Amino acid sequence: MKPPPFDYVRAEHLDHALELLREHGEDAKPVAGGQSLIPLLNLRMARPALLVDINDLPLGELAVDGSTLRTGALVRHHALCSDPRVSATNPLLGAAARHIGHRAIRHRGTVGGSVAHADPAAELPLVALACGGRIVARSAGGTREIAAAEFGNGPFMTALEADELIVELRWPGGGAWGFAEFAERTGDFATAAAAAVVLTGRVAITGVPGSPARLPTVEAAIRADPGLAAEELRAVAEAELREHEPHLAGLVAEMVVRAVAQARHRERGAA
Numbered sequence: 385m386k387p388p389p390f391d392y393v394r395a396e397h398l399d400h401a402l403e404l405l406r407e408h409g410e411d412a413k414p415v416a417g418g419q420s421l422i423p424l425l426n427l428r429m430a431r432p433a434l435l436v437d438i439n440d441l442p443l444g445e446l447a448v449d450g451s452t453l454r455t456g457a458l459v460r461h462h463a464l465c466s467d468p469r470v471s472a473t474n475p476l477l478g479a480a481a482r483h484i485g486h487r488a489i490r491h492r493g494t495v496g497g498s499v500a501h502a503d504p505a506a507e508l509p510l511v512a513l514a515c516g517g518r519i520v521a522r523s524a525g526g527t528r529e530i531a532a533a534e535f536g537n538g539p540f541m542t543a544l545e546a547d548e549l550i551v552e553l554r555w556p557g558g559g560a561w562g563f564a565e566f567a568e569r570t571g572d573f574a575t576a577a578a579a580a581v582v583l584t585g586r587v588a589i590t591g592v593p594g595s596p597a598r599l600p601t602v603e604a605a606i607r608a609d610p611g612l613a614a615e616e617l618r619a620v621a622e623a624e625l626r627e628h629e630p631h632l633a634g635l636v637a638e639m640v641v642r643a644v645a646q647a648r649h650r651e652r653g654a655a
């Protein structure tokens with residue numbers, strides 16, 4: 385299918401983009417890598433009157449701020465897989481990004497686009513939740529910072545207003561971590577994935593309604609017994625997941641067990 389007609393403006397600077405979003409509100413959509421938005425246009429599931437291309441904006445920087453990695457919204461997925469500052473600061477992010485689509489998609493797709501799109505099976509919103517990430521959003525009216533835990537409002541819905549642009553993402557690092565994913569084929573979206581971070585005590589998953597989500601019962605069980613055996617951990621995870629999704633509970637629980645095992649292994653290696 386072909387997309388419906390739309391106007392297109394390549395924003396020349398940040399204020400230009402923000403002004404266009406303010407002026408056109410719900411009728412306008414920023415386009416970054418286009419890897420999610422363009423298919424939606426072609427399927428006519430999105431019908432913006434105006435596309436605001438943000439690719440010329442200076443939002444492609446990566447920086448390390450103490451133990452936190454800061455990525456401009458236009459940092460591409462492939463940079464997460466290859467930049468040594470990512471592996472040094474938040475290796476969980478790089479490990480998860482390697483599972484995003486195929487090479488060509490990772491070279492076009494952006495971190496801001498992925499988090500704004502909020503696909504419930506996407507890797508980066510899951511990592512943001514697991515590491516306690518923060519999203520910096522800007523509009524013509526000012527800048528605000530939103531915790532990843534408060535950013536997602538359900539599948540493909542976020543706390544972003546129509547006139548706001550994600551300009552930066554902050555990814556706190558540190559601590560042993562684990563990431564496990566099951567997808568039907570290489571490059572497919574995750575059927576089930578889990579990330580665990582020992583330092584924060586967070587265990588987050590995708591693959592059930594409401595994803596990405598943390599698993600408070602699993603987190604409490606690990607807090608109570610940091611050495612909880614795999615079989616017991618699986619049982620706790622499966623029971624918690626079954627409440628939301630009986631069919632995938634076993635698979636997601638297996639990803640939880642693997643992610644936690646990896647995190648424990650790294651923790652032992654670091655000790």
Ligand SMILES: Cc1cc2nc3c(=O)[nH]c(=O)nc-3n(C[C@H](O)[C@H](O)[C@H](O)COP(=O)(O)OP(=O)(O)OC[C@H]3O[C@@H](n4cnc5c(N)ncnc54)[C@H](O)[C@@H]3O)c2cc1C
Pocket residue numbers: 413414415416417418419420421422423457483484485486489492493494495496497498500501503505506507508544548549550551571572573574
């Ligand atoms: C075949 C295929 C397989 C894929 N597999 C995966 C996968 O396994 N895992 C995965 O996570 N993703 C996958 N994707 C999606 C891909 O990662 C996209 O890059 C990502 O979802 C969106 O990033 P983008 O830069 O392309 O955003 P775009 O497509 O340009 O935009 C997506 C949405 O975000 C909004 N947006 C973009 N940038 C901003 C911003 N800075 N501020 C506010 N709103 C913004 C747009 O208006 C739009 O609503 C796949 C895509 C394809 C085509």
